[in-house]
Amino acid sequence: MKKITCALVLFFMLLISFATNAQGILQSKDLSTIKVDYLSQEDLVKIATQLKSNNMTIDQAEPMAISKGMSQDEFDKLKMKLKDLSVTADSGNNVNQLKNNKTEFVGRNQDKITNNKVKDSANALIFGSELFDNPTLNFEPDLKLATPVNYILGPGDELQVSVYGVQEYNSSIPVSVEGKITIQYVGQIAVSGITVEAATQKIKSAIAKVYSTVRSGQSQVSVSLSGIRTIKITVVGGKQPGNYSVSSLATVYNALHLAGGPGKNGSYRNIELIRNNKVYKNVDIYRFLVKGDQSDNVSLKENDVIRIPAYSQRVTVQGEVKRPGIFEMKKGETFSDLLNFASGFNEFAYTASVSVTQKTGKEFKVHDINESEFSTYNPQSGDVFKVTKILSRYENRIKIEGAVFRPDYYSFTEGMRIADLITRAEGLKEDAYSKRARVIRLKSDLTTEILNIDLGAALSGDLNSNIELKREDIVTVYSILDFREEYKVTIDGEVKNPGVYKFVENLTLNDLIIQVGGLTGAASKRVEIARMVKSDVINDADPKRIELVQLEISTDNNEQVKKFLLNPFDVINIRRIAVYEKPQMVTISGAVTYPGKYVLANKKEKVYDIVMRAGGLTSISNVEGMKIKRPIKQDEIDKIESIDLNLSKNDSLIEKLAETKFSTIPINWEKIEKDKNHYSNVTLFPGDEIEVAVYNEGVKVSGNVLLTSEIPYRSGKGFKYYINAVGGVNNKGWKKKAYIIYPNGKADVTKSFLFFRSYPTVEPDSQIVVPEKPETKKMSTGEWVSIGSVITSLALLIVTAFK
Template sequence: MKKILIVLFLLVSLFQSGGMVAQDLLKSSDLSTLKVDYLADSDIAKIKAQLQSNNMTIEQAEPLALAKGMPASEFAKLKERLAMPATAKDLVKKDSESDGDANDKQDAFGRKQQKIVNTKVKDSVNALVFGSELFDNPTLNFEPNLTLATPVNYILGPGDELQVSVYGVQEFNSSIPVSVEGKLTIPFVGQIPVSGMSIEAATQKIRGAIARVYSTVASGQSQVAVSLSRIRTIKVTLIGSKQPGNYSISSLATVYNALFLGGGPGKNGSYRNIELLRNNKVYAKVDIYQFLVHGDQSSNIGLKDNDVIRIPAYNQRVTVEGQVKRPGIFEMKKGETFADLLSFASGFNEFAYTASVNVLQKTDKEYKVRDIKASEYATYKPLSGDVFRVTKILNRFENRIKIEGAVFRPDTYSFYEGMRISDLVLKAEGLKEDAYRNRARILRLKADLTNEIVNVNLDKALAGDLDADIALKKEDVVTVYSILDFVEEYKITIDGEIKKPGVYDYYENLSLNDLLVQAGGLTGSASKRVEVARMVVSEEIDDSNPNKAELFNIEIVAGNNEQAKNFALQPFDVVNIRKMAVYEKPEMVTVSGAVHYAGKYVLAHKKDRVYDVIQRAGGLTSLANVEGVKIKRPIQAKQIEALENVKLNLGKKDSIQNKLEKKLKEDLKYATIPVDWKSIVKNPENSTNVTLFAGDEIEVVAFNEGVKVTGNVLLTSEIPYDSGKGFGYYLNAAGGVDAKAWKKKAYIIYPNGKAAVASSFLFIRSYPKVRPGSQIVVPEKPEVKKMSTGEWVSIGSVITSLSLLILNAFK
């Protein structure tokens, strides 16, 4: 008996946990009369859902079903039906229920609500009407928050779904919808009518019904929890909105939510007298301005099924323009004043003229203008169509006065009647030490808005002389001059062997020592000679004196900035510190290659030559090529500058000069000077024994028995030197020249950097002699544009024409 009870309990638990989906099918404890053929597809879907929710397969449920008397043949049919795919109708239903993006909206707590989609239409006609932006903004929708706790006064109705849970010793959990008859059907409990009841009252009723079946609930060992899992959709009607019609919305929705879905009031709709009709009676009136101005949502009432929201036409609208914080068109109620209208417009802005407001009114026949004073703001009642214009304050001051110049606090101050010049100076905390006291200027604005100047003697005014201490007027601008404004700006110049040459300010009693220290002191190359040039100042022109400046030659102690005799300078003096006659830092050249002691050598003499330096380097080694001595001299910037200053006038598009300058700057870093060492050894006075300059590099090439052949030859190579062979031999040894070679312009570069080219006389071409270590270069022929057929025809035509002219001339 105990085993049978356990099996029955498990079977009941199996089909209870699936909820009320298949309660009519399996609530009976006897399954012997069950006919699977009579089951609808929806019943099969419910059974399948029950199995999935309990994590059981149909095979695991077989012994439980057979224990309740279900025939094995019927169970086999049930198993076959469960294995079949769902019908198209079921699939559509399943998709529609599971597709939260398309139909349902579900919060984080599992509460569902049918998704409501509404396309916003921008109201361009009434864009200036105050409140219209509330319904045009897609980020505002007043949608009910599904995550909030269910309101205790929420009234249940058909379409709602409750989550009923029993937890504790006994457990039960199911989502149960409220049927169209307004009842809940709970397995083993029965039907409970809940329509029209609040969620709180329904919870108490459901708990009592379950307690009569579940003994542990009555004893307190199990608890019952009821929550709203799906919210029903209700129908409301909007009249007078931008998009009037019937709307399906959440049962938690409010008036503002419905107004937003309808786009707000229409073109002539009222924002302040919206009516909520319930059971054919006016249930409430909604004033949207209470929310817009004060944030008051007391009129945002919850809706019920079949409610009607009626938006009547407005009674009175006025316009506010100009200097208010929120200009626009406003709807007014009877009895409201201009002060109320000003609050709707958020008040005057900081530039508004608030003493009065101009209003344009409409009469039966024409317009009229009226001025409303500030004292009338709280009593004047706007009329429909009024246009209020709030203007700007004047760009002027009623009590401004200004002082500038040599006072401690130059600024703008407040003016009062009876203010005098001494009072204003006192406000500015007195005159500065450099103030010019004999005269101050007052720039005064006259009654006709023209300006005049009034002069004041500050010394007398501040001493108490009432005649001098004149009375001021508003908008006066007082200028106190500074004696520094009248002082000429003197300069003095120093140049030459000084660390910071330049132009300096001159000060009274400035001496030569002061200027030398200010300019950073003398350089090491400064001589004892200093020349000071001073401008000649005279009231009359002296034609007998040709001097433009007076010169002073001063001897100083070089290297000492403090001289015993301190020369006084005057404005605009020009000081030149001369350089020592002999002051040159040691300069060096470089010797590299096949010498005994390669390295850098100082030019000890002004005219050190190649032979002298090579001798100091120990002379040539036994591996040196006596015909391979050359000098590499760096190209100086002044040489490039000289080339840039020469205009070759080769045409605008010719780039020869540009290429030459680029080659000197970037490609050629130095110029090569060939040296005939054999001749120098025989006669040191030979012309190739040149005088060296700083930076020169003497390069002595090691002896090389090969001859290098490059350029437009078939094979760039180095051919062993043969004293009996000439230029052509080496070209042939490199495979000869290619098709682009310019053989007649071939040249040879000797080891000392000297070059020689081929020459011709009476069609006899002679090539330069080849020596060991030389390099033969065959250049490429320049591209020559061939004449086209048309050009040949043109030339032929010209020749023919000339021939005819000549023949006609000799007839």
């Protein structure tokens, strides 16, 4: 018993020594007990970290390790493992990254498997092809699921082995190529070819032999799959056949998706999974597409072969089915199965029979499949099924319209009569015309005929009138309102809403005035009503076309005392009172004492009156610069537009008038002060604006001159002086057409007679404008040659004539 106790004490001291030496190899005094093969990856990382913190390489640490008892073989092993670790560290997998990966990613590691998919647009109609063209549907295994207990381990897998409780141990251990894992202090355990569940029991038993607390139950062992191996499989007959590296958890559908599914002529219903040179499973993709059954989606193993043979039978379904396309059929399947693959008829399909185009050895033939044959007809390869639409007609429809409470279509039954249909339509309306009803009937040759019946007699039980109806009959019940002319009355003048209104019986003038919103404030008491004259006899002696009725109403109240009855088509005019004008205003601005808006006191208010009402001119006013700006009304523009002025498109007078919006009237104030009847003292209109300019001693020069400027006015200086003062005209300036605009809006132009030219007088605050020369087209060389030829010909004719 003492020997066993001593052995256990030595064993635990050895474990502690291993851990201590791994954590502080530089500080340890005895390294003779170190076994490098038992050091975990984390222990090696700690040793590398210690060397790095002491700025020491492994070669520099060799003399120190040998002097502390480490054998040369163990040091060489340590050196090799640290070199391997440095390669891993260079790729970014240090201790912190390992920890972060374990905490941030909950699941398993697996090499990323990618495949460049090719869209098969040529075979898009083949049922099932969309399953493999969709990149979001790839059937990849979920690596975050719990460890499958039936998963078969193999080389390349990685197990996470943890001991927790009194004793702790945690390590990620790969399965070697020999199919074994190596656990520190426990040794090697063969796990290849067995399930995870069996491997867990085997690992627990091996650890329990070393860890006493596991054997006693004070510590527990957990085994999980942390890394999944990659296996090689082969796909034959796919769109992208070849060898593929897939996860060991991958399934048949995952591999088929990577290969792009069956090729152009590949089968979707007889795919073979070959394992160990034998057909392990026949895969029918239609079971998944139609029923969602994934029983064929089995897991793959190393060196599995997925063989996609050529299809045996394909047929085409066109027309009114929910999923038209090309479908693959197995032997013994019927048209009902095919209809199930196409998800059945849609709501517009003609289901009594289906037309199928078949291929014989020499030509095509057409066959009709009746509804009773759907479950027995076996489609043949190449068949094309066409499902047509139902006819746009009804087998039991009848219609009633007009003066009934529920006009609509109704179902027809044999023996139905007029009275039955009217009863189903909730009966006749009050305005129904009972003397006659109409039946439009479709004859056997698709022509129509009209039957007229006595509706009142039909409803009273007369069988001659209460006739039997037929399918597609249209019964029309007339309304007495249909035979009445729609009467109107017209009201115009001083009412709020003049217009044409519907006439009703006993309509009075008072009713109509209320209906149109009442009278306006300008309404007079005079009302004129024009009434239509009706007579069966033409009286040439009476020239009257209408009858005029004159009335007087009370304008202060819409409710009239006398009630005047109106007739159909009466035209009522409410006259305007003789004097009813709202105050109209004009504006005066500039150098007057009180500028602003002024109301026209009378219809003949003149310029002098408004200027005097505005306090007269100020001391800084320019009496030569008074003018009136009068708005151009739209009706004036319309009148000019209606006259053909024969102007070019570039000289659009209408556009210029619309842009200016005002016309200018010059005012000679000095003449007005002397004579109030002078023509300049014009009568003002509403909206006019009188502008009184402030005295300005400058003269503006603009247009095609070298410098647009304002030159101080000098008495006695003429037109040329001011043009020369701004540098003269430029190369485009047309000096002889220069003109001047005076302050009051009046203009004057340069005049010429023979070789003499007279320029207008310049006054202060005037504006001289030099226009641009019009563009002239120069004659080409050919035109000059043509003119020369004509002159030469004329000269020859003259010479010849005088000989």
